[in-house]
Amino acid sequence: MPSEELLVATRRALRHRLAVGQAAGRTPSLMGAVVRGGQLVWSGGRSMIDGHAPDADVQYRIGSITKSFVAVQVMRLRDEGRLDLADPLERHLPGTAAGPLTIAQLLGHTSGLAAETPEPWWERTPGTVRPRLADVLGEPPTRHPAGRRFHYSNPGFALLGALVGRLRGTSWADALRDDVLAPLGMTRTSLSPQAPHAGGFAVHPWADVMLPEPLTDTGVMAPAGQLWSTAADLARWAAFLAGGAEGVLGRATITEMRRPASGPDETDDWATAYGLGLQLRRHGGQVLFGHTGSMPGFLAALWVSEREDVAAVVLANVTSGPAVGSIAADLVQIVAEHEPRPPEPWRPLPTADPELLALTGPWYWGPSPHLLRLLADRGLELTPVGQTGRGSRFRAEVDGTWTGLDGYYAGETLRVVRAPDAAGTHLDLGSFVFTRAPYQPDAPIPGGVGEDGWHAF
Template sequence: MLQTTEFALLRRVAVEQAERRAPSLVAAVVRGQDLLWTGARGSVDGAAPHVDTQYRIGSITKTFIAVLVMRLRDEGRLDLNDAVDKHLGGTSFGHLTVAQLLSHTGGMTSESPGVWWERAPGGGWPALVESMSAEQARHRAGGRFHYSNLGYGMLGQLVAELRGADWMSCLREEVLKPLEMTRTTPMPQAPHALGWAVHPYADVLLPEPAPDAGAMAPAGQLWSTAGDLARWLRFIAGDTGSVLHPDTVAEMRMPVAVEDGDAWTSGYGLGLQLFRDSGRRLAGHGGSMPGFLATVVVDPATTTGVLTLTNSTAGVGVSALAIDLLKLVDDYEPALPAEWAPQTAADPALLALTGEWFWGPMPFVLRLLPERWLDLRPASGSGRASRFRPDGENTWVGLDGYYAGETLRLHHHADGTPSHLDLATFVFTRTPYDPAAPIPGGLDQGGWPAE
C-alpha cells in the first residue's frame, strides 16, 4: 500500500495499543486475494508479534461451526427448519430449529448453566445436557435476538452426531485443510501469545487461564493467527474454495435478526455478525475470552477486510479499531470497481427476452447477465428488483430482493414465441395488460381506449 496509508494504519494501531494498554496488538488488511498490510505493537515473548503469532479468537469460532452446519444443509443432511430433536435428542431445547440456534433467535439462556465456562475446564456433552432445563429459556423462540453460547455448544454436538466424528476433526478435514489454514487449532501452538488481564489502575498484568471448554468449546475454543484469519476474511467475502458455494455464504450474510431495533447498525445472520456503517454492509464476528479479544470484519462489496487481535481481557476496542482501519483504507486507497468486459456470446433466445416487460401498467426492464442469469427491476425508481439464476428449462430462481427464492417462468405461444413471464403468480407481458396473456381476473373487453 502507499506509504501514507501504511503510516495512517500503523498510527491508529499504535494509539490503540498505547492508550488502551494492550500487551500486544496485531492488525491486518486484506482485499481480494491479497494480504495488503499487517501492523503490530507490543510484544510476545520479548519480540513483536507477527502474522504467525497465535491468539485465542473466542466467538469467531462460531463462524466455523456455522460453516460446518451449512455444509450439512447443502448436502441434504439437514434442513435449517428442522427441530434440533430430529438430529440431537435429549436436550431441553429440542423444539428449537437449527436456524434459530445459528441466528441466536431461539430464546435460550446466553451461558451454559453452572460455573463460568470460559475460565473453567469443561465437561463432556452428557454433563452439559444434564445441566440444561426448560427454565433456562429466556424469551419466546423466534421472538427476538438473544445471544446464546449454549446454542453453539449444541450445534457443535449436532455436527458430531451427523458426521460421526468430533466437531474439531470435522473442521480440520472439511474446512481448515482445504483453505490451508494450518495455524488454527483448539489449543495454542507456539509461537502464541499468553492471555493477560491488565490491572485497571496500575500497569501490571495477571495471567488468565485457557482451559479446554469441553462441550462448550464450539462457542469459543479456537486459536488462530493473522495469516489464517486473512484467509477466513476472504472466505466470508465469497472466496470459498471448495468448502461452500459462494451463494451459501451470501445466505449466511443476510440479516435474520437485528440487535438495535430501528437503528439497524448491528445484526446477525446464520453464524455471522452483521454491521451497517457509512453505507457499508459488513460481515464478520467478534471474539472475547479471558485474556483475549479479536475481530474479523469484511465488506463483501469491495472484498476489503480487517482483522484485529490482542491478548487483553478487556479495555481494547478491537471492533472500533477494525472499523476505523477499514475506513482509513477506503479513504486513502478505495477499491476500484471490477473492470467491465463484454460477454463473448449470448444465447439469441435469451437476448430476445431483454428489454421492457410490464406488470400491469408498470414497466420493468429485463437484462441478461453472465452465465444466463437474468436481472428484473423497475424501469425507474426503486421497487421490486431481483436477480435470477437458471433453474431448469425456461425457469429461473430469485437470488435476492423481493423475489428471493421465487420461480420466474417463461411461457410461450403455440408457435413457440415468448408469451409472458409468470413470477410468483404475477404476470409480466411485453405490452401493458396484453389481452393475449392470461391476466388474472381478466381484462375489460373494450381494452385500452383507441382512436
C-alpha cells in the same frame, strides 16, 4: 510476509489506526492484518513494550470467531446430505433438552435458548465444572419461543459442536482439524495455546495496572469460543469466507451463510444482523460479514467486504477496552478509500439467445415501468425505473423458468407466458403480471382493464 504491499500512504494510515486503537483501548498489545484478493497484504502490531510488538504468527484466543468454524462444519454436513437445516436437533443428537429446536435456529441464534450456561460463568471456569453436555442448559433451557426473535446463545453452539462430533464419529475439534484447518493450511489454529502465544490480561478501569486472566479449557463449551489463532491464519480464514474452497465448502454455501437468518432482508436498511454462524455489519456504506469474539483476556474481530474484496483481522490480549470490531471495520475502510477496487472490465456476453434478447427492455407492472436485462448464463435482472418498485436478479432453471436471488422476489418464480407464435405476451412473477405496455388491454390483468383504455379527463 505479505505477498503484495499496499501503497505507502495506505500502510501509514493502517499503522496509525492500530496505534490509536492500542493507546485508546489501553491494551497490552494489538495485532492487525489486511487481506486483499485472497492474500495477506499487510500486518502490523503494537505493544506496551517498545521493540516487542507481536507479529502475524503469535496466537491469540479468538473467542466467538470459533462459531464461524463450527458453522462451516455444520453446513458441510448439510451439503453432504447428512442433515437438513430444518431437522430438529434430536434427530441427530438425541437426549438434550433442546431436542425440538432446529439446526437452522441454533445456527442463526433464533432457537430461544438462554444466552449463557447456568452459573458459574463458563468462560472463566474449567470444563470439569460441567463435564456433560446436559450441564450447559439450565431449567428452563429457553428464554423465548423458538423462531420468534434473535437471541444470542453460547450453549446453542456447544450443542452444534456436539452434533458435529456425533455425525463425524470423533470430537468436533479433531473433525475441524481434518476437514477444515488442514485443507486450508491453518496450522497455527488450535484448541489450546501453542507458543508463541499472547497472555491474557484485564486492565483496571481507573488505573494503568493489569491483572492476568486464567487460560481455561472450557470443555463441552469449547465450540462457543475456545479456539486460538494468529493473524496469518485468520487471514486464510477470511479469504475462505470470501470465496469458499473446493473440498471444504463451496462459494454458494458461504454466500447462504452470510444472508440474514432473521429480521430484515439483506437489501433492507439495517445496521447489524446475523446469518448462519456469521455476523453482518454495515460500515462506511458497505456490508461486512465475519465475526467478533471475546474471552477473558482477549478480544478479536474479523470482517470481510465482498464489494471491495478486502478483509481485516484485529486481535488484542485484554478483557475489555479496544473496540476491535470497529477497528477492523476501519482497516477495511481505509484500504477501500485509499485504494478502491477497480470495476471489472466490461466484456460482451459470449453468447446470447435471440429469444432472451427479445425479452429485454421495458416491462410494466400496471403503470410502473421496469427494465429487464440479460445477464451471463441466461440470467435476468429486473430493475424498477424511478424511485419506487421492486427489483431482483434471477437464476435460469432447466425447466425454462427463473428463480429470484435477492430482494422481495428472492425464491420466487419468473415465467415467460408465450403466445402460439412463441412471442412473449407477458411475464408472470409470483402472480404479478408484467406487460409490454402499461395495463396492456389484451393481457390477463387481474380485474381487467377499462374498455375505454387510457384517456384524458
